Amino acid sequence: MEALILAGGSGTRFWPLSRRTHPKQLLALEGETSPLQDTVHRLAPLIEPSAVWVCTTELLADRVRGALPEVAPERILAEPTGRNTAPAIGWAAHAIRAIRGDAVLAVLPADHRVERPEVLRRALERAGELAAEGRVVALGVEPRWPETGYGYLELGAEVSLGARGVKRFTEKPEAEEARRFVDSGGYLWNAGMFVFSVDVYLRQLGRFAPEIARGLEAIAAAPAGTAELYAELPSISVDYAVMEKLDDLLSVPVDCGWSDLGSWKALAEVMPTDGAGNACRGDVLAIDAADNLLFSDQGLVAALGVSGLVVVRTADAVLVAPKERAQEVRRLVEELVERRRDELL
């Protein structure tokens, strides 16, 4: 089994720490290593770095290669520009098939967190066996709250040891629907981790997203025109383009302590806290302060008498917001775009 790690994201939800050239997957948010590095490391011994592919963008390629010296540079594929995951996986699948032929591929986001890697590896192994039989498998996580930003897998019968059929895949439901999904107990979160063979993915892409499939074939036939042709591909996620449409999707549940680290709040929840519930990183001084995320990349963060806040300091900016509104940080980023504050983006 080979792994394809998707590392092209340019998320803004960790601003001011994350920037266009330093998105979340490249940031050492917790310790000394980045989510991208952690993603590679946790796959071994099931999938060694010599079997890892990374798909990123040209803007990030050098930094990704620098972060992953154990992955051969030619295995780090740089899209000319980000077109979301359905084209990215397809483009990488073509590249892998050209070098390796058909192969079972575990597709993994580069910016998620996993507490129990050995549980993940066992699930990937089982999913790999099913993918070798031609199936498409989505790893599923027990939902912990009615999140509207995730996809939900409605579970059917167990069709094989450790694998359930998926009756329906619903990406980003409304709040009420999400609540119903969680209450029913019959749904899993889509964790963005899929296992299938290269040939099967490209066949499904041809079936459900023919415009992308044709574009990628044109690129494979005339690589010199890649930049131009790639930019014309529809920008769409693999969830919407393929997974939602499959009628024979399987799910392997995985209880691996997963988090997509989707916001500063999500990071705070997985960090160790002091006696007052403050999650602190870097040079921090807190007095009479409780339940805050206090994060310094440079300089001192001094908090007095505040609670439930996110305070993040970098060399050139500081963010102050309630933890519960951490998702809205993108509004600040949008305003900075509007004001042409490129140096802060």
Place this chain on the structure above:
Amino acid sequence: MEALILAGGSGTRFWPLSRRTHPKQLLALEGETSPLQDTVHRLAPLIEPSAVWVCTTELLADRVRGALPEVAPERILAEPTGRNTAPAIGWAAHAIRAIRGDAVLAVLPADHRVERPEVLRRALERAGELAAEGRVVALGVEPRWPETGYGYLELGAEVSLGARGVKRFTEKPEAEEARRFVDSGGYLWNAGMFVFSVDVYLRQLGRFAPEIARGLEAIAAAPAGTAELYAELPSISVDYAVMEKLDDLLSVPVDCGWSDLGSWKALAEVMPTDGAGNACRGDVLAIDAADNLLFSDQGLVAALGVSGLVVVRTADAVLVAPKERAQEVRRLVEELVERRRDELL
């Protein structure tokens, strides 16, 4: 009339902007000029810079001279160390008498704010006339809330045009007493601005604070021993050492829009605000944020969805606290002293 500006303060209430070497009186908190510079400028034409004396500490003397090129360097007196206002005024009074002989002296703090300088000048002029007759005059301000950090002047009868007798001077009353003072309508805040002649002050010091008076005379007799002798003087304010004890203190009320700028909150109250009540200075971005003080000395302060906070960013630190607890910033400073973080003090 000469002015003596007391500029030796080392306050911590504007941390992280104020530091040992850059206390409040030297900071451009509002515009391009510092409270010290504003204090000198608002005295003219009543008291020109050529009639201004400044008492500061050796640590700050060079910066004070740099900030006040219009004041002759020899008029900027540098205490070897800060011993509070009673010794400082006495020491300066000796120096002034040695050069100028007896003179009427308006003593003014270097770090207060005055909205209507012409009103202040009129009051100082009247107080100067009374001081020339041998009286000690404290300028008084209508109290706006039951502040426990100020001194209160209990007013007696009008003894002269624009001047009332002071029945009692109470420095830093308890909360209940302060409330009673404000409700009664018969009290003024002591604004720390006094007018008296050099000889009268030294005589009263000899009467009520003989240890200080003797020490200052020893210094005048043997200037070479200043550093050693000065360090041995009791550290006490002019309010406690002299003003509280006088039975013939006068007060000239002055409605000059006075603020002692005693905290970040006090600064926020005198700053212009945006439509949502945010007082902003420097590079600030606020979304859905109301009633905050957002102050950047370096870098961007980005606030989302917060209210009633003080956020102050400098090159090496950021402070986040509720406005209502701005006075407690000293607790952070004390902790930094404890942790020997000299670079932040």
